[in-house]
Amino acid sequence: VKKVILGTVLLLMSVVCFAGDFIIIANKSVGESLISKADVKNIFLGKKSTWSDGSAINAVILKGGDVHISFLKTAVKKSKSQFNTFWKKAIFTGTGTPPQKFDNEKAMLDYVAKTPGAIGYVSANMIDDRVNIIKLN
């Protein structure tokens, strides 16, 4: 059974990875299994705040590292510096609250696993069955 699960996960990974270096994950409460690139970008820029069932989205990010930079470049279309500036502007003009940050992928994975509505990203080797994998369409 484990081999089947592992095989399924690896198969999914080959579908959902941007350039093979991160996977988008969500809490089990999230009904979506497919998401558009535009929606991913809007979620992490604070423009999309609810899932299709109306529940609140809780986006979380990493503080740094290759996975974080790759995610921003590929999914959010911004450099780390541009992304930081975007959210600093929101903070200091009162127009938004930035995503919660985590020091490492393990901490992010644990948070997403236990927090309803949460969405994040980790590298492929971090995935476990406590979270949903969200594919891009």
Place this chain on the structure above:
Amino acid sequence: MKNTNIFLIIVLMLVSFLNANSMLDNLRINGFVSQGYIYSQENDYLVKGSQGGSSELNELGFTLSKQLSPKLRVGFQLLSRDYGELGNNETKLDWAFADYRWKDYLGFRFGKVKTPLGLYNEGRDVDMLRPTVFLPQSVYDEAYRSYLVAYQGVGLYGSLPLMDYGDLEYNGFLGNMNLDKEDLPMRDLLDLANGLLSSLSPDQTTYIDMLCEDFHGASIFYNSPYYFRVGYSFFNFNGNAYTPNINIQSNIDLYGVFADPTDPTTYTPIQAPIKSYGNKPFELEVKIPNRRAISFEFQYENFTLATEYLQETLQVNTDINFPVNYYLAADSAIFNTDHVKFDELYDRDDEAFYVMASYTFFEKYTLSGIYDHIELKKQKQLALDANNKPFLADMLPSVPNKLDHRTDIGLGIKYDVNFNWTIKAEYHAVDGIYRAYSDLLEGVEEDTLEKDWSYMLTKVSFNF
């Protein structure tokens, strides 16, 4: 700085108290502080004495915000700044509002909110949001900040997804505004009003205040999936400058008198110096019927290109509306008029344009270049014709070349030490002195300023 420090210490003590009592759950506490240095050549710029170098260039902000529910957020920011003659480190409430986001496509803001104008107006006071020390001054003029920076009222905003074609962001607002008497528009207005008042009431010290009860505008931006965004924004400003009741006494030329003020047929033309008396408030109407900007920003990986084109019209009208009794010198006749109106005392059109490019390399270094140009397109002012009748004269032909434009070419570098610290340095060469703050520099006449001049800036910023 003294008042600022005391105030912020009180705020920090309050925060500590609340924190100790577990009242700060989900409360975000952020802040920033920056200190700059300016050195100019040929002309002082912004700071009197900047030709010898000045460190009167700082900002200090403290921000609290709390997400009360998934849809409701509240917050405020205190700001203290010193830009030479502006700010002088008085702590002010920069913004404070409640944000109710009903849907992603429709939210509401109530309170004092940063004005959504162009690419950078909302974040103009936060140094680390931009690659350069100053934003392009043709569009984000520091001396005119008070009527650009924030509105008090209600705003609506939202983001409309366009599937794979990006999204539309919009903002609209309606409200009023507090104006800072030390800002340049107010100083210009005071000069204008006092000049007029001194001819009407030479023996009195006049006092003038200003309100803006009608300030509204909107912006819309298209965010493309192809690394660029383009937008249009505008606002309309209707303000009034006024004095309390003042006694009007003046020698004026009278064009005629009525033997019977109630009978127009009894009018007799005459031109003689007479005395006039009145006791009424004096009002000036200040309008910015057009301030509109077209904006474009392109961001690809570490490269950013931003450009904006701005048009602005400023009009100052007066409605000298006081029923005065005009007495001939011999007191032999009385002339009543209840309405003397000059349609326009002052009318000015500006056009501005800038291009700013920046490139980040080795993650921490950003090199920037700016071409920034502002030009006076029209300037009309009240004048008297040969018959002493008021008319709006075109003043543009008499404006010296150096006073009708300003072109600023700048080159700068930014070093992001880490997430919290930033260091910047830049050099600007400038041609022309239009709207170059000379009015802020007491005792400096524009005629004495050099057409070609330059300035250098450095700044260190910290944010948390």
